[in-house]
Amino acid sequence: MSNVLVFFDVLGEALSPAQKELIAQAGVLGEVHIAVGAYQVDPTPLLAVSGVQEVYLPEVSLPAPEVAVVDLLETAVAESQAQVILGSSTADVTDALARLAVRLDTGLISGAVAISTDLVVTKSVLAGSYTTTSELNAAPGPAQPLIITYKPNSIDPQRVETLLAPGEQPEVNVLSVRPSVGGVEILERTALEVSARPALAEARVVVAGGRGVEGDFTPLEELADELGAGLGASRAATDAGWIEHAAQIGQTGVTVSPQLYISAGISGAIQQRAGMQTAGTIVAINKDEDAPVFEIADFGVVGDLHEVIPQMVEELRRRKG
Amino acid sequence: MVNAPLHIITLVKWVPDSQLERRYNADGRIDRSEGVLSELDEYPLEAALQIKEAAPDREIRVTALTMGPAGSSSAAKKALQIGADDAYQLTDDALVGADIWATSVALKAAVEAVTGAAEFESGEPEYLVLTGMASDEGESGAIPAQLAERLGANAVTYATGLTLEAERMVVTRSGGTEAQKVAVGFPAVVSVTDQANDPRYPNFKAIMAAKKKTLTRFTLSEVGLRPEQVNAKVRLVEAQVRPPRTAGEVITDEGDAGIKIVEFLAKERLL
Numbered sequence: 001m002s003n004v005l006v007f008f009d010v011l012g013e014a015l016s017p018a019q020k021e022l023i024a025q026a027g028v029l030g031e032v033h034i035a036v037g038a039y040q041v042d043p044t045p046l047l048a049v050s051g052v053q054e055v056y057l058p059e060v061s062l063p064a065p066e067v068a069v070v071d072l073l074e075t076a077v078a079e080s081q082a083q084v085i086l087g088s089s090t091a092d093v094t095d096a097l098a099r100l101a102v103r104l105d106t107g108l109i110s111g112a113v114a115i116s117t118d119l120v121v122t123k124s125v126l127a128g129s130y131t132t133t134s135e136l137n138a139a140p141g142p143a144q145p146l147i148i149t150y151k152p153n154s155i156d157p158q159r160v161e162t163l164l165a166p167g168e169q170p171e172v173n174v175l176s177v178r179p180s181v182g183g184v185e186i187l188e189r190t191a192l193e194v195s196a197r198p199a200l201a202e203a204r205v206v207v208a209g210g211r212g213v214e215g216d217f218t219p220l221e222e223l224a225d226e227l228g229a230g231l232g233a234s235r236a237a238t239d240a241g242w243i244e245h246a247a248q249i250g251q252t253g254v255t256v257s258p259q260l261y262i263s264a265g266i267s268g269a270i271q272q273r274a275g276m277q278t279a280g281t282i283v284a285i286n287k288d289e290d291a292p293v294f295e296i297a298d299f300g301v302v303g304d305l306h307e308v309i310p311q312m313v314e315e316l317r318r319r320k321g
Numbered sequence: 322m323v324n325a326p327l328h329i330i331t332l333v334k335w336v337p338d339s340q341l342e343r344r345y346n347a348d349g350r351i352d353r354s355e356g357v358l359s360e361l362d363e364y365p366l367e368a369a370l371q372i373k374e375a376a377p378d379r380e381i382r383v384t385a386l387t388m389g390p391a392g393s394s395s396a397a398k399k400a401l402q403i404g405a406d407d408a409y410q411l412t413d414d415a416l417v418g419a420d421i422w423a424t425s426v427a428l429k430a431a432v433e434a435v436t437g438a439a440e441f442e443s444g445e446p447e448y449l450v451l452t453g454m455a456s457d458e459g460e461s462g463a464i465p466a467q468l469a470e471r472l473g474a475n476a477v478t479y480a481t482g483l484t485l486e487a488e489r490m491v492v493t494r495s496g497g498t499e500a501q502k503v504a505v506g507f508p509a510v511v512s513v514t515d516q517a518n519d520p521r522y523p524n525f526k527a528i529m530a531a532k533k534k535t536l537t538r539f540t541l542s543e544v545g546l547r548p549e550q551v552n553a554k555v556r557l558v559e560a561q562v563r564p565p566r567t568a569g570e571v572i573t574d575e576g577d578a579g580i581k582i583v584e585f586l587a588k589e590r591l592l
Contacts, residue, residue, distance in 0.1 A: 010498060065477060065503065091462065091479050098463035099470040101422060107554030108421050110461035120558060126343045126351070126458060133558040183475045187491070188502035245516050246495070251339055252361060252515045260591045270340055277566060281589055283582055289573070296566035299585045303574025311579025316592075319583070
């Protein structure tokens with residue numbers, strides 16, 4: 001068993017599904033320690049989970065891109081004697097852990113989908129066309145820990161719930177880490193519009209629309225809400241301005257790996273497929289029977305999404321009674 | 322006061338074309354026998370050229386730097402055609418199989434060799450390293466922060482807009498939960514997303530002009546590194562082809578396809 005340090009760049013009012021999953025994955029590997037970068041109120045009550053031993057907090061909240069968070073992590077690694085450091089594969093977490101790997105002179109493996117107890121890391125690479133395993137050249141230990149960024153949605157949510165039993169409040173270590181001076185100064189910050197829908201990269205179900213949506217995402221929004229799904233789009237749809245750029249799924253956008261992916265009006269060119277082909281089940285709706293998306297769909301409908309999707313919504317509502 | 326000159330080093334990577342089948346070879350490495358300039362590296366290059374064009378009174382040089390096998394010179398050449406002023410290629414057999422850690426060691430040395438060799442007329446230059454948001458095939462997105470850490474530079478990742486001011490850059494970015502506008506002092510490493518601009522295509526005139534620009538090749542020892550300093554920390558155990566997805570049932574809508582999809586989802590226990 002290893003000591004694992006989990007890094008949350010920000011901890012809000014509740015643990016996100018991705019954060020729960022990280023704690024669950026860490027708990028499988030060993031004793032869990034958690035370092036938090038930015039917070040508003042004392043986050044310790046949220047971390048009263050069985051297996052979580054200690055929490056490391058900076059004296060003052062350190063929101064990204066505050067580089068002092070790396071100092072916090074360095075101290076937390078030393079205190080926790082962690083052999084593994086685990087964070088989400090998001091931009092701000094990757095930045096902090098990439099710097100940490102330089103400070104600790106050790107290896108970083110990005111985008112893990114599974115981690116074995118002997119610290120062999122499984123990844124999905126080249127747009128899902130290969131699965132690789134990799135490990136540190138030298139056996140990981142407190143002197144050379146392995147740093148891993150982890151893709152959300154890699155563990156079944158039911159299993160996450162089973163793995164997370166309530167526990168006692170962990171011990172809190174408040175570390176005197178000062179924000180950096182100069183360097184990067186935040187001039188303005190705007191909270192991104194918080195959607196009631198799950199974040200695309202973390203959603204268990206994703207509904208995505210493309211050119212065939214013809215400008216109106218309303219039917220897809222209704223379907224997404226009926227399924228508790230995240231809403232995504234092809235590049236054609238985001239470039240057309242029908243939906244925000246952050247919704248773009250594909251090679252240059254968000255990569256998703258949900259349990260269920262519903263593709264509507266997307267031809268499924270390789271750039272788009274790269275962002276979704278590791279999904280569990282793919283359902284595709286397209287007017288064009290030759291659309292490449294049908295080559296990878298588990299269930300395909302040649303038809304007009306403007307008729308098929310409202311009917312789906314109606315049927316889902318009927319079943320819910 | 323005359324503003325200090327600025328040296329923009331844009332990292333460009335030669336990668337297997339993602340439009341074609343990409344594969345691992347028998348040695349457990351990504352097959353790099355053929356490639357293209359990574360699409361994601363066209364955005365930082367465009368950003369560099371726009372910064373230069375917006376400040377005609379300031380001495381600004383845009384250098385493209387690539388690291389990779391012999392063929393990677395074509396990424397550097399493409400960057401010259403698009404508009405970089407000069408280009409460098411770091412190529413060495415000891416870099417085969419470099420992981421994130423080793424790549425940032427090599428790039429740090431290469432950036433320092435490039436800035437060290439550059440001469441400016443109007444004073445001591447500031448420098449700015451621009452990168453893509455991630456590489457097309459490695460996709461870690463970890464190199465910019467790691468390179469900044471090694472260079473002792475500031476880092477801003479996932480830039481969606483960049484403006485040069487007298488002594489700093491103002492950058493808009495989206496890191497996750499919020500959109501930010503930040504000011505960053507030099508030296509800096511900034512990664513640029515595909516939302517930042519619309520990259521230009523080289524025209525005939527630019528392609529002809531590129532033939533007169535210099536492309537300098539250097540090896541590891543020429544940037545002051547020994548092979549053992551770029552030993553990877555991470556090794557690949559195994560690479561397995563994922564079985565291709567196969568087509569399932571495809572039906573044509575006869576007025577009840579919406580219901581049929583819901584029935585399929587119920588059968589698969591996905592509701």
